[in-house]
Amino acid sequence: MICRAVLPSETFARKAQRILTANGYISEMIRITNVNAGCGYALRIVGKPEEIQAILAKANIPVRSLESERDGL
């Protein structure tokens, strides 16, 4: 399963990526532009949203949205 986590900044996206990598998750950072929110960064992660949510919450990483890519589509 691939899910997408939208982070508030490039710094938080990189921090999240480091933490997820340390926990054995593969991820890719992508830049996103949303007319309402402006430029931002997201991670495409191979993993289950609830597991990823828990890891990022434990590390105090603010996540703007987190959903599986199928749900998002």
Added chain:
Amino acid sequence: MTVNFDNAATTFPKPPEVRLAVEKALVRYGSAGRGGHPIAVRGSELLYSARETIAEFFGAEPENVVFTLNCTHALNIAIQGIAREGGHVIISSLEHNSVIRPVYALAKSKKIQYSIAEVSPSDTQTLENFARLIRPDTRAIICMIASNVTGQVLPWRKIGALCQEKKICFIADGAQACGVLPINLKSDNINILCTAGHKGLYGITGTGLLISDGAFAIPPLMQGGSGSLSSLPEMPDFLPDALEAGTMSVIGAASLRAGVNFVKKKGIQNIFRSETAICERFCQRLEKMPDVILYREPGADYVPIVSFNIRNRRSEEVASELGKQGFCLRAGLHCAPLAHYALKTTEITEGTVRFAPSVFSGMQETDRLCDSIKKLV
């Protein structure tokens, strides 16, 4: 051949690792956090890596490391941000203009009130002097960890503990301490550490740092592009974006990352020991010269900086004579008039001559400098 003993202003020369990092950054990295193409992504990765290195070094989180232009810039963000809602702040009697001037400007415009705590050779007395000035509306203690004039170390950990106890913000100016003293935000109870990148951290000029523990929100001093939440008219409220308006210096960050790694590799204690040994040698030689005044007090601790004067001679004149012989030392007030009023060095000598070695300074050149000073006495 010129020998630099003005490393308290800017370390020179820089380590080969820093020079290489700058060269590499020039040909490899684009703007960070401003695009998704390969050159920008490389820049972003480097910038984040620099934040990680610095955060680990100072006991902070990477997102709380804010890159600034210099220590003055960082202090202005911190002071004007924390004091925005008014109240009272306390500074020390040795402060640099980078603290005095923003505090004075805020006081002049009636936004804040401030008090000055006298620094004594005794840490206990200094701490008491700070504690005595705390009022119910005191928002922050803003003070240097070490004086840029005499090198005297203030009891920064005790001041941090006092601030923690009284729930007020501790803004520490680490310009002369970072790279020679072990500074850690968590264990030292520092809420905001401001420092230069181009001094003891061996980065290039145009680099500085504001590092927060996240306990006190700091409103931005400048507004502009942050590469995040761009459709909003306000700055983001999270660090580092809130305080980093405009394109960051990736080259500066690369130099600072290399500089901090250099300091880590050498070891802070080793750097402190070797530079202190040079200062002790310098003091021992100068103590034997009857017309030389050394500004050191028994019982006080010092970073590797020594201020001196030749009796009845202007400090600038002495530095100029030494400069002609290839020795670079800074004279005058060192942008810290309060310290010179305390030392009573504002009159005849018009300041002091400051000796500040770096990790690249040696005993031989220190001895040659002492020989030259002896000829001037």
